[in-house]
Amino acid sequence: MTTPLLEIKNLHASVEGTEILKGVNLTVLPGEVHSIMGPNGSGKSTLSSVIAGHEAYDVTEGSIMFNGIDLLELEADQRACAGVFLAFQYPIEIPGVSTKFFLKAAVNAIRKYRGQDELDAMDFLDLVEEKAKSVNLNIELLDRNVNQGFSGGEKKRAEVFQMALLDPLLGVLDETDSGLDIDALKIVAEGVNKLRSPERGFVVITHYQRLLDYIIPDFVHVLMDGQIVKSGDKSLALVLEEKGYAAFKPCGCSCGC
Amino acid sequence: MSTQKNNLDVRKTTIDDQITSMPMPSSGTLLSSSNPVEEDTALLKETFKEKYKWGFVTDIEADSAPPGLDESTIAFISAKKKEPQWLLEWRLKAYRHWLTMEEPDWAHLKYNKPNYDEIIFYSAPKSLEDGPKSLDEVDPALLETYEKLGIPLHERAALAGVAVDAVFDSVSVGTTFKDKLEEVGIIFCPISEAVHEHPELVKKYLGTIVPYSDNYYATLNSAVFTDGSFVYIPKGVKCPMDLSTYFRINAKSTGQFERTLIIAEEGASVSYLEGCTAPMRDENQLHAAVVELIALDDADIKYSTVQNWYPGDENGVGGIYNFVTKRGKCQGDRSRITWTQVETGSAVTWKYPSCILLGDDSVGEFYSVALTNNYQQADTGTKMIHIGKNTRSTIISKGISAGFGQNIYRGLVKIMKSAEHARNYTQCDSMLMGDRCGAHTFPYIEIKNKTAKAEHEASTSKIGEDQLFYCNSRGISTEDSINMIVNGFCKEVFRELPMEFAVEARRLLEVSLESSVG
Numbered sequence: 001m002t003t004p005l006l007e008i009k010n011l012h013a014s015v016e017g018t019e020i021l022k023g024v025n026l027t028v029l030p031g032e033v034h035s036i037m038g039p040n041g042s043g044k045s046t047l048s049s050v051i052a053g054h055e056a057y058d059v060t061e062g063s064i065m066f067n068g069i070d071l072l073e074l075e076a077d078q079r080a081c082a083g084v085f086l087a088f089q090y091p092i093e094i095p096g097v098s099t100k101f102f103l104k105a106a107v108n109a110i111r112k113y114r115g116q117d118e119l120d121a122m123d124f125l126d127l128v129e130e131k132a133k134s135v136n137l138n139i140e141l142l143d144r145n146v147n148q149g150f151s152g153g154e155k156k157r158a159e160v161f162q163m164a165l166l167d168p169l170l171g172v173l174d175e176t177d178s179g180l181d182i183d184a185l186k187i188v189a190e191g192v193n194k195l196r197s198p199e200r201g202f203v204v205i206t207h208y209q210r211l212l213d214y215i216i217p218d219f220v221h222v223l224m225d226g227q228i229v230k231s232g233d234k235s236l237a238l239v240l241e242e243k244g245y246a247a248f249k250p251c252g253c254s255c256g257c
Numbered sequence: 258m259s260t261q262k263n264n265l266d267v268r269k270t271t272i273d274d275q276i277t278s279m280p281m282p283s284s285g286t287l288l289s290s291s292n293p294v295e296e297d298t299a300l301l302k303e304t305f306k307e308k309y310k311w312g313f314v315t316d317i318e319a320d321s322a323p324p325g326l327d328e329s330t331i332a333f334i335s336a337k338k339k340e341p342q343w344l345l346e347w348r349l350k351a352y353r354h355w356l357t358m359e360e361p362d363w364a365h366l367k368y369n370k371p372n373y374d375e376i377i378f379y380s381a382p383k384s385l386e387d388g389p390k391s392l393d394e395v396d397p398a399l400l401e402t403y404e405k406l407g408i409p410l411h412e413r414a415a416l417a418g419v420a421v422d423a424v425f426d427s428v429s430v431g432t433t434f435k436d437k438l439e440e441v442g443i444i445f446c447p448i449s450e451a452v453h454e455h456p457e458l459v460k461k462y463l464g465t466i467v468p469y470s471d472n473y474y475a476t477l478n479s480a481v482f483t484d485g486s487f488v489y490i491p492k493g494v495k496c497p498m499d500l501s502t503y504f505r506i507n508a509k510s511t512g513q514f515e516r517t518l519i520i521a522e523e524g525a526s527v528s529y530l531e532g533c534t535a536p537m538r539d540e541n542q543l544h545a546a547v548v549e550l551i552a553l554d555d556a557d558i559k560y561s562t563v564q565n566w567y568p569g570d571e572n573g574v575g576g577i578y579n580f581v582t583k584r585g586k587c588q589g590d591r592s593r594i595t596w597t598q599v600e601t602g603s604a605v606t607w608k609y610p611s612c613i614l615l616g617d618d619s620v621g622e623f624y625s626v627a628l629t630n631n632y633q634q635a636d637t638g639t640k641m642i643h644i645g646k647n648t649r650s651t652i653i654s655k656g657i658s659a660g661f662g663q664n665i666y667r668g669l670v671k672i673m674k675s676a677e678h679a680r681n682y683t684q685c686d687s688m689l690m691g692d693r694c695g696a697h698t699f700p701y702i703e704i705k706n707k708t709a710k711a712e713h714e715a716s717t718s719k720i721g722e723d724q725l726f727y728c729n730s731r732g733i734s735t736e737d738s739i740n741m742i743v744n745g746f747c748k749e750v751f752r753e754l755p756m757e758f759a760v761e762a763r764r765l766l767e768v769s770l771e772s773s774v775g
C-alpha cells in the first residue's frame with residue numbers, strides 16, 4: 001500500500017479558545033487532487049493554516065501525518081522544507097524586502113534542508129525565469145517588495161509561481177481562484193496542472209466550483225462548521241453549485257442552525 | 258498596522274523665535290501619540306538576548322584626574338592639553354553656568370541620574386601623555402585594541418578609502434591618512450591638536466552652533482570636553498575619502514566628553530562616520546558629546562553614526578548613558594546637512610541631531626534607526642529649524658523595540674516667518690516585538706509662514722505574526738525571518754549609509770536581536 005501523502009485524522013483545532021475544526025478526516029494519496037468546498041467561516045483557511053503550522057492555532061486532538069512523518073512535530077519552516085506549500089488566501093506584504101531576495105532565501109533554506117547546494121545568484125535567476133514563464137508572471141514584479149503594490153490577481157499568480165519555484169510534495173491552495181477574472185483563472189489553473197505529477201498531491205480549497213472546470217479534482221469534500229460532511233467525486237461540486245450548501249447541513253434542513 | 262496621516266499645512270503658534278537653544282517640552286504639544294502595546298504574541302515566548310563582543314577591557318596604565326568636578330579639575334584638563342588661556346576661560350564660564358542648571362527631566366526616560374562626584378573626567382593612557390604621536394610610535398596594546406574592534410590603524414592595513422581618528426577615553430590615539438588629506442588642504446585631526454595648530458578656526462567656530470549655555474549636558478561638555486575630531490574642508494574641495502572617528506571608552510568610572518567640529522567651506526563636501534564601543538561594566542558610564550557642523554554656500558556634510566555603546570545586560574544593569582547634543586547649521590545658500598544614525602547601544606540615549614536651515618534653499622535630513630532591547634531606553638529624534646526661503650527637510654525615523662525596551666521619537670519641525678515655501682516631510686515608524694516594550698512618538702510642529710508645508714506620517718506595527726508565518730511557510734527560519742523583516746523596515750535609512758557602514762549596521766541589528774528560538 002502506498003504511504004499517504006497527507007493523512008488527517010480526527011483533527012480538532014481552536015483559536016483563542018474557540019474550537020474551529022471539530023474532527024476533520026482527510027487522506028490524500030500521491031498524485032491526487034482533493035478539493036475542499038464550504039461556505040465562508042466553515043474553517044477552510046483554518047485547516048490550511050493548521051496544516052502549514054500557524055502558531056496561533058492550537059491542535060487539541062487528532063493527528064496529521066505527512067509522507068509518513070508526524071507533521072505536528074515540525075515547526076512551520078520545517079514543514080515547508082519537508083515539502084508542504086500553502087498558497088495564501090491573503091498573501092502577506094513585507095515592506096522593504098524585495099521579492100527576489102525573499103525567494104532566494106526560501107529556495108536556499110529548502111535546498112539546505114534537503115542536503116542540496118545553495119543556488120548562486122545566476123542559477124537562481126535562471127530558475128526564476130523558467131518558473132515565471134509557467135504562470136505568465138511579469139518578472140519585474142519580483143523586484144518589488146514582497147506582495148507590495150501587487151494587484152489582487154498578481155498576488156495570486158505570484159503564490160502559484162512561488163509554489164512552482166519551491167517544488168513542494170503537497171500544495172495547499174486556499175481560494176487561489178477568488179478575485180480572479182476568467183483569463184487569470186485559466187492561467188493559474190494551467191500553472192497548477194503543469195505541476196501535477198504522480199508524486200505530488202494537492203488540496204484545492206475553493207468557494208466556487210468554477211475553478212474545478214479547469215483543475216479537475218479526483219475528490220470533492222464539503223466542509224461545514226469544522227467538519228467534512230460529505231465527500232464524493234467531481235460531480236459533487238456540480239450538486240453543490242445547484243443546491244447550495246444548505247442541503248449539506250448536518251441537520252438536513254435549510255434553517256439557519 | 259495603524260497608519261495616521263496628517264497634512265499640516267498652516268499652523269499658527271505663538272512661540273518665541275529662540276533658535277539656538279531649543280528645549281523640547283513634554284506637554285502642550287500639537288501632535289502627540291503614544292502607543293503602548295497590549296496584546297500577546299507567540300514571539301513573546303522568545304527571549305531576545307544580546308551578545309556584546311566589544312565588551313573587553315584593555316589593560317593599560319592610565320593617567321587620570323581624581324573623581325569629581327570642580328574648577329581645579331577643569332584647570333587640570335586644560336593644563337594636560339596645554340591649552341591657551343581663552344579656552345580655559347571658556348571652559349570655566351561654562352562650568353559656572355552649569356552649576357546654575359538643573360538636569361533636564363522632560364525626556365520619557367527613567368534612570369538614576371549620574372553622580373558627578375564619582376565620575377573621572379579625564380583619563381588617558383600614560384603612553385599618550387605627550388599627545389598623539391605618529392602611528393608607528395603608538396603603544397601596541399592600543400593598536401591591538403582597535404585591531405580587535407575591526408579598526409586597523411596602521412595605514413598598510415587601514416580600511417581602504419576611510420581615514421580614521423581613534424579616540425581612546427579622553428585622548429586621540431592617532432589619525433590615519435592625515436598627509437594624504439593635507440595635500441588637498443583638508444584638516445583632519447584631534448580637536449586638542451587643532452586648538453594648537455589652527456587656533457583661529459577653532460576660536461571662530463567653537464560654540465557657535467551649540468553655545469556653551471545650550472543645555473545641561475552640552476554645558477557640562479563645554480567645561481570638560483577632552484578630545485574629539487576637527488575637520489576643515491576648504492573651499493571647493495570634495496573630500497576624497499570618508500572620514501571617521503572611532504570612540505572607545507575603556508577606563509572604569511570615566512565619562513567621555515568628546516567634542517567634534519566640522520566646517521565645510523563654500524562648495525566643499527564631506528562624508529563623516531562615527532562609531533563607538535565600550536567595555537561591559539555593571540556601573541553606568543556617562544558619555545556626553547557635542548558635535549557642531551557648519552556648511553557654507555553649496556557645501557554638503559553627511560554625518561553618519563553607528564552607535565554601539567555597551568547597552569547593559571539583560572536585566573538592565575550597567576551600560577552607557579548617551580546624552581549627546583548634535584547640531585548642524587546650513588549657513589550658506591543651497592547647503593545640505595544629512596544626519597544618519599543607527600543607534601543600537603547604550604542603556605539610555607538622549608539625542609536629537611538637528612539642523613538650522615539658515616541659507617536659502619538649504620536642505621536638512623535626518624535618517625534614524627533606533628533599536629532598544631532588554632531594558633534599553635532611547636529618547637531620540639531631531640529638530641529642523643527653517644529660517645531661509647525654500648528650505649527643505651526630511652525626517653525618516655524607524656524605532657524598533659524588543660524585550661522591555663522603550664523607544665521614543667521626539668521631533669520638532671519649526672518653520673519661521675521668514676521661511677517662505679519651506680517644506681518638511683516626516684515619516685515616523687515604530688515596530689514592536691512582544692508586548693512588554695513600548696514605542697511613543699512626540700512630533701512637535703510649529704509653522705509661522707503660510708506658504709510653508711509640513712507633512713507627517715506615522716505608523717506602529719507589531720512584527721506581525723502573519724509576516725513571520727508567511728516567511729516560515731516558505732522555509733525561512735524564524736530568526737532569519739525577523740532579521741529580514743527588521744532590515745526591510747529599516748531599508749530607507751540603511752541606504753543612506755556608506756556601504757561598509759550599512760553592512761556593519763545590519764550585522765549589529767542582527768546581533769542585538771539574536772533570539773533563542775524554540
Ligand SMILES: Nc1ncnc2c1ncn2[C@@H]1O[C@H](COP(=O)(O)OP(=O)(O)O)[C@@H](O)[C@H]1O
Nearest residue numbers: 015016020039040041042043044045046047056
Ligand atoms: N485568528 C483567528 N482569531 C479568531 N477567530 C478566527 C481566527 N481565524 C479564524 N477564525 C474564525 O474561525 C472561523 C473559520 O474561519 P476560516 O477558517 O477563515 O473560514 P473560511 O476560510 O472557511 O472562510 C470563523 O468564524 C473565523 O472568524
Ligand SMILES: [Mg+2]
Nearest residue numbers: 044045089175
Ligand atoms: Mg478562507
